[in-house]
Amino acid sequence: MTFREIVELHPAPPSEIREVLLRCAEECLDCGASCTACADASLSESDVQELMRVIRVCLDCADVCDATARIATRQSSPDKRLVRAAVEACATACVACAEECDRHAAHHEHCRICAGVCRRCKAACDDVLAR
Amino acid sequence: MTFREIVELHPAPPSEIREVLLRCAEECLDCGASCTACADASLSESDVQELMRVIRVCLDCADVCDATARIATRQSSPDKRLVRAAVEACATACVACAEECDRHAAHHEHCRICAGVCRRCKAACDDVLAR
Amino acid sequence: MTFREIVELHPAPPSEIREVLLRCAEECLDCGASCTACADASLSESDVQELMRVIRVCLDCADVCDATARIATRQSSPDKRLVRAAVEACATACVACAEECDRHAAHHEHCRICAGVCRRCKAACDDVLAR
Amino acid sequence: MTFREIVELHPAPPSEIREVLLRCAEECLDCGASCTACADASLSESDVQELMRVIRVCLDCADVCDATARIATRQSSPDKRLVRAAVEACATACVACAEECDRHAAHHEHCRICAGVCRRCKAACDDVLAR
Numbered sequence: 001m002t003f004r005e006i007v008e009l010h011p012a013p014p015s016e017i018r019e020v021l022l023r024c025a026e027e028c029l030d031c032g033a034s035c036t037a038c039a040d041a042s043l044s045e046s047d048v049q050e051l052m053r054v055i056r057v058c059l060d061c062a063d064v065c066d067a068t069a070r071i072a073t074r075q076s077s078p079d080k081r082l083v084r085a086a087v088e089a090c091a092t093a094c095v096a097c098a099e100e101c102d103r104h105a106a107h108h109e110h111c112r113i114c115a116g117v118c119r120r121c122k123a124a125c126d127d128v129l130a131r
Numbered sequence: 132m133t134f135r136e137i138v139e140l141h142p143a144p145p146s147e148i149r150e151v152l153l154r155c156a157e158e159c160l161d162c163g164a165s166c167t168a169c170a171d172a173s174l175s176e177s178d179v180q181e182l183m184r185v186i187r188v189c190l191d192c193a194d195v196c197d198a199t200a201r202i203a204t205r206q207s208s209p210d211k212r213l214v215r216a217a218v219e220a221c222a223t224a225c226v227a228c229a230e231e232c233d234r235h236a237a238h239h240e241h242c243r244i245c246a247g248v249c250r251r252c253k254a255a256c257d258d259v260l261a262r
Numbered sequence: 263m264t265f266r267e268i269v270e271l272h273p274a275p276p277s278e279i280r281e282v283l284l285r286c287a288e289e290c291l292d293c294g295a296s297c298t299a300c301a302d303a304s305l306s307e308s309d310v311q312e313l314m315r316v317i318r319v320c321l322d323c324a325d326v327c328d329a330t331a332r333i334a335t336r337q338s339s340p341d342k343r344l345v346r347a348a349v350e351a352c353a354t355a356c357v358a359c360a361e362e363c364d365r366h367a368a369h370h371e372h373c374r375i376c377a378g379v380c381r382r383c384k385a386a387c388d389d390v391l392a393r
Numbered sequence: 394m395t396f397r398e399i400v401e402l403h404p405a406p407p408s409e410i411r412e413v414l415l416r417c418a419e420e421c422l423d424c425g426a427s428c429t430a431c432a433d434a435s436l437s438e439s440d441v442q443e444l445m446r447v448i449r450v451c452l453d454c455a456d457v458c459d460a461t462a463r464i465a466t467r468q469s470s471p472d473k474r475l476v477r478a479a480v481e482a483c484a485t486a487c488v489a490c491a492e493e494c495d496r497h498a499a500h501h502e503h504c505r506i507c508a509g510v511c512r513r514c515k516a517a518c519d520d521v522l523a524r
Contacts, residue, residue, distance in 0.1 A: 001394075002510050003426035009503040010434045029422050033396035033466055040467040041403045043317060048310055053208040055305060059321075060202045060213055066459060067198040071191045073426055074433040077184040079231065082191055085223035092216035100210065110402040117395050132263075133379050134295035140372040141303045160291050164265035164335055171336040172272045174445055183436055190452075197328060204295055205302040241271040248264050315470040322464045322475055329460040333453045339446040341493065344453055347485035354478035362472065 001026060003073065010075040017131045018075060021083075024124045025072035028090060031121035032065035035097060038114035045108065054100045054111060061097035064090050065121065072128070084129065091125035094118040132157060134204065141206040148262045149206060152214075155255045156203035159221060162252035163196035166228060169245035176239065185231045185242060192228035195221050196252065203259070215260065222256035225249040263288060265335065272337040279393045280337060283345075286386040287334035290352060293383035294327035297359060300376035307370065316362045316373060323359035326352050327383065334390070346391065353387035356380040394419060396466065403468040410524045411468060414476075417517045418465035421483060424514035425458035428490060431507035438501065447493045447504060454490035457483050458514065465521070477522065484518035487511040 004022055008014075015021075039058035042051040068090040071083055098118035105112035138153055139145075146152075170189035173182040199221040202214055229249035236243035266284055270276075277283075301320035304313040330352040333345055360380035367374035397415055401407075408414075432451035435444040461483040464476055491511035498505035 001423045001426065002506065003423055003430050005506050006427050006430040006434060006503045009506070010430075011437045011439075025426065029426060030394045030396055033394065033418065033422060033462065034399050036463050036466050037396050037399040037403075040318070040469050041399060043314055044404045044469045046404075048314070052305055052310070053210075056205060056207045056302070057210050057213065060205065060210070060217070062463075063198040063201050064213075064217055067194040069426065070194050070429050070455075073429050074187060074191065076187045076433050076437045079188050079191070079227040082188065082195075082224045082227040085220040086191070086195055089216040089220035093213045096210040096213040110399045113395065113399050113402070132292045132295065133375065134292055134299050137296050137299040137303060137372045137375050140375070141299075142306045142308075156295065160295060161263045161265055164263065164287065164291060164331065165268050167332050167335050168265050168268040168272075171338050171449070172268060174448060175273045175338045177273075177442075179441055179445070183441070186436060187433070193332075200295065201298050201324075204298050207302050207306045241268045244264065244268050244271070315472075318467060318469045319472050319475065322467065322472070322479070325460040325463050326475075326479055329456040332456050336449060336453065338449045341450050341453070341489040344450065344457075344486045344489040347482040348453070348457055351478040351482035355475045358472040358475040 007073060007075060012075060015075065017128060020127045020131060021072045024087060024128050025069045027121040027124035028065040028069035028072060031094060031117050032062045032069060034114050034117040035062035035065065038101065038110050041110040042108070051104065054104055057097045057100045058114065061093045061118065064093040087125045087128045091122050091129065094122035094125065098122065138204060138206060143206060146206065148259060151258045151262060152203045155218065155259050156200045158252040158255035159196040159200035159203060162225060162248050163193045163200060165245050165248040166193035166196065169232065169241050172241040173239070182235065185235055188228045188231045189245065192224045192249065195224040218256045218259045222253050222260065225253035225256065229253065269335060269337060274337060277337065279390060282389045282393060283334045286349065286390050287331045289383040289386035290327040290331035290334060293356060293379050294324045294331060296376050296379040297324035297327065300363065300372050303372040313366065316366055319359045319362045320376065323355045323380065326355040349387045349390045353384050353391065356384035356387065360384065400466060400468060405468060408468065410521060413520045413524060414465045417480065417521050418462045420514040420517035421458040421462035421465060424487060424510050425455045425462060427507050427510040428455035428458065431494065431503050434503040435501070444497065447497055450490045450493045451507065454486045454511065457486040480518045480521045484515050484522065487515035487518065491515065
């Protein structure tokens with residue numbers, strides 16, 4: 001995605017975690033959109049009543065991912081506690097969403113794929129938290 | 132705000148924390164809008180160069196608050212870890228934003244008010260986390 | 263809500279539409295949260311399969327309202343076309359959501375209330391567009 | 394991005410505009426993140442006082458793009474007026490943001506790139522509106 005080029009032109013000297021933050025932002029964008037799409041696909045399934053919980057968790061995870069994508073994109077004088085807290089919440093949301101999607105993965109391929117995206121996003125969050 | 136009436140009509144039996152979640156959602160909405168407004172007012176100040184950090188933190192805090200408001204509003208089968216993680220991130224964001232706004236409170240009244248809203252939101256988050 | 267006090271402290275001379283924008287922002291915040299709550303309540307109803315369309319429209323309307331609330335809150339050198347386009351989209355979303363909620367108002371009180379909030383938000387948008 | 398695979402697994406028969414909506418959602422995600430990044434880079438520039446207007450417009454455009462990305466991603470029984478109104482607002486926001494970024498393109502490369510992303514997103518919106 002092109003937004004990476006803009007972040008790389010930020011006038012401040014790059015922090016040592018800019019690259020892991022950028023990876024995190026990219027994964028958050030894909031995960032947020034994937035959770036929005038999985039909630040929407042689940043809403044149209046004939047067994048929607050069994051999918052209530054996964055829809056709820058996908059909606060929550062999309063909100064956390066979209067907020068975290070914005071925060072991880074910004075490079076101007078961050079408050080490190082705030083950034084870390086957001087990325088931690090995102091990692092937790094992605095685990096919760098992946099686990100719930102797993103429960104429906106056998107009968108709904110979109111849940112199987114969504115679980116994978118959530119795990120990839122969780123790993124990108126962990127890379128930020130490891131620094 | 133009217134959205135409270137809709138939450139109170141949710142068909143599921145109310146969880147024991149519905150009322151504290153609702154208070155949290157109300158404070159998050161006000162805090163998110165306050166941070167958006169404070170970032171915007173700061174952007175138009177003649178000393179904007181000194182306000183860069185508070186603008187950054189307000190933008191981040193607005194994103195976390197708006198996501199948390201949505202999550203705290205939803206009552207359908209929550210994942211408790213996810214809800215808790217979002218509310219924890221929100222409490223941390225509000226503390227960071229209040230502290231940064233405090234530094235400009237003497238010369239910018241909008242920062243002084245924003246700090247107060249952030250502290251009120253932090254308290255509402257703590258009430259959820261205490262349950 | 264306190265965010266109004268912050269907007270009123272914005273350093274630029276108030277535009278002649280600041281007050282109608284502020285009313286619009288307040289209604290958008292309540293409408294966005296109401297649509298989030300109505301989608302969530304509908305998701306937990308036993309007739310969720312009949313509520314798919316209203317859930318979809320509520321999710322969309324919440325997204326448009328939340329974006330419009332932020333845009334109407336900002337007072338720093340606006341692009342008038344952009345502000346107007348966002349408020350127009352919000353008015354259209356509110357009408358669509360109110361109409362769909364009306365269809366379920368007789369059996370779901372939360373839909374009846376949500377339709378009313380959407381109409382109030384539509385009126386606040388129209389007040390901006392009339393200027 | 395992976396979210397496309399999930400949208401393609403939506404259980405409803407694909408609408409004739411699913412592919413243009415998907416392209417629109419992808420461009421909106423990149424444009425929203427690009428505007429967030431451009432506002433943030435501008436905030437750290439030494440001539441931030443001259444960049445106030447472009448920061449404001451980038452923040453607004455990011456909000457409209459992120460909302461439109463979600464709406465264009467959803468495939469469950471859309472309200473066509475609502476979808477169209479959101480995409481129209483997004484096209485208008487992208488034009489406004491591209492024009493403002495153009496004014497700074499000569500001295501800020503991030504503004505030049507952001508203008509290009511906005512124009513690409515505008516074109517993807519127009520493709521939806523042409524259907």
